[in-house]
Each structure stands twice: as C-alpha cells, then as structure tokens.
Amino acid sequence: MDEELTPLDCLLPSGKQRIGLIILNQPLDKDYLNILWSKALLKACADGAANHLYNVTAGVRDSFLPDYISGDFDSITAEVKAFFSDKGCKLIETAKQDLTDFTKCLTIMVEEIQRRQLQVDAIVTLGGLGGRFDQTMASIETLYHALSMTRLPLLIIQGTSLACLLRPQGSHRLGVNTGLEGDWCSLIPVGGPCQTITTGLKWNLNNDVLQFGKLVSTSNTYEPVGPGEPRKPVTVTTDQPLLWSMGIHNDKE
Ligand SMILES: Cc1ncc(C[n+]2csc(CCOP(=O)(O)OP(=O)(O)O)c2C)c(N)n1
Numbered sequence: 001m002d003e004e005l006t007p008l009d010c011l012l013p014s015g016k017q018r019i020g021l022i023i024l025n026q027p028l029d030k031d032y033l034n035i036l037w038s039k040a041l042l043k044a045c046a047d048g049a050a051n052h053l054y055n056v057t058a059g060v061r062d063s064f065l066p067d068y069i070s071g072d073f074d075s076i077t078a079e080v081k082a083f084f085s086d087k088g089c090k091l092i093e094t095a096k097q098d099l100t101d102f103t104k105c106l107t108i109m110v111e112e113i114q115r116r117q118l119q120v121d122a123i124v125t126l127g128g129l130g131g132r133f134d135q136t137m138a139s140i141e142t143l144y145h146a147l148s149m150t151r152l153p154l155l156i157i158q159g160t161s162l163a164c165l166l167r168p169q170g171s172h173r174l175g176v177n178t179g180l181e182g183d184w185c186s187l188i189p190v191g192g193p194c195q196t197i198t199t200g201l202k203w204n205l206n207n208d209v210l211q212f213g214k215l216v217s218t219s220n221t222y223e224p225v226g227p228g229e230p231r232k233p234v235t236v237t238t239d240q241p242l243l244w245s246m247g248i249h250n251d252k253e
C-alpha cells in the first residue's frame, strides 16, 4: 500500500491534520506546543514531561491540561503531580522497567485512540531527540514498537529535527513543500540493511543497499527546482523499516 504523508503539516497553523500528542521529558518549545495542542484530540505527558508543561504554561495552565500523565513517576515533582491530579488529569502509573516511559505512554495512547474511535492522522511526540543519548536511541527504538501497534505515523519532533520510521511495504510519498522544511534530510538504516529506491532527493538511491559501515544517506537534501516552482514530493521504497529525518526551519535556533 502506498503511504502519503506531509511530515511538517502538523506544525503549520493552517495544516489539516488531527493528532494525538505525546510530550516527553525535554525542554518544551512554546510555539510548537501551542500549534500542536490546538490540533490534538488526545494529549499525554510521559512522566517528567509534565514538569516542563507545568513550567512553560505558567499563567495559562488551565488551558493546557493533558488527558493523562503516565510513567514510573520518578521524574514528575510532587507539586506538579498534585496540580494535574487536582485538575482531573488521569495519572497512570506504569511501573514496568523493561520499556521506556515513552513506549508505555504510546501504548496507552494507541489504545485510547482505538477505544474512543478518534479520527487522528498521526501521533506527534514533542521531545525525544535531545538530552541523554541513550534516551534518544530509545526514542528511535520506540518507533520500531509503533510499527506493530498502529498504522498511524509516529513523528518525533524536537528543535530543528523531525524523525519517523518508514514501513517496508509499498512506497512512501512525502510532501516537503510546507515552507517549514530545513535544508537537510536523511535516510538512516538503523535496524539493518535497507534496499532503497528514492526520487526527489539530490542524492537518490537506485536499489542501493543502505547499511551502517557501507552507505548511510545523511546530509542529503531535496532535488533543486527552478525559482517559484514547488518542490517535488520525495518518494521512498524500502524493503526494511528505514528512518527518515529532516530539518525544520526554526527562526529561534
Ligand atoms: C536488558 C535491559 N537493560 C536495561 C533495562 C532497564 N530499563 C530499560 S527501560 C527502563 C525504564 C526507563 O524508564 P524511563 O522513565 O523511560 O527512563 P529513565 O529516565 O528512568 O532512565 C529501564 C529501567 C532493562 N529492563 N533491561
């Protein structure tokens, strides 16, 4: 099956996507938060993410109440826990220490979307690509869990980067013409070799095998177009899950 996705539609104030929003324990960009919150049909914080949400929404906290906060609760402060609990947010303790708070939070979100039959187009995660290196790698690993949990795309956004995992079946058509795209994009075969065909990139792959230690498509960019012409979509076909990441144009960084 072919998949169509404009990854940065979710950050466009005019974008049409409806989303599930997961906030992770990383510094929160207020502009991203405002836009994503307005599009979210379901909102969640993973553990210490609630501290960031509480801090950046001082003065307007009642407009930023997540549906639930989940995790092993080793990072959320007592004050923040009490605040959100008093406001009626669900606190779901997920104590198991074999999966990250992100993966557990995602599991709950997928179940809730199904239970409430919410018409969401994607699940977007704010945070997850900065801070601790092991947590960043764990975020990428969560993308692999997501493939078997849901057909919805899972997008991870932090600062000037977005990451998502492309499924092996069919061809992906990625819209890259929102005006928010930064200069770079990449295809990284994290889980193992990926036989890949692309169009729309400056350095395309023509049934080449991407593999660590052989060829990894970092520092790629989009096929140049003439002045005033729209950028063509990027198409990707891969025989194994393949990590797509792209730059986000962000004036503040
Ligand atoms: C083989 C193996 N290595 C490591 C762990 C430890 N472990 C993996 S996920 C996890 C929970 C992490 O929770 P999270 O809140 O996401 O991260 P934290 O900030 O607590 O490090 C733990 C303790 C394990 N269970 N099994």
Ligand SMILES: O=c1ccn([C@@H]2O[C@H](COP(=O)(O)O)[C@@H](O)[C@H]2O)c(=O)[nH]1
Residues within 6 Å of the ligand: 024, 025, 026, 046, 047, 048, 049, 071, 075, 076, 100, 101, 102, 103, 127, 128, 129, 130, 131, 132, 133, 135, 136, 139
């Ligand atoms: O440096 C970091 C720390 C955490 N995360 C993500 O946030 C959740 C929740 O973190 P807690 O430390 O349990 O509050 C964690 O599962 C990671 O996904 C991160 O990305 N970078």
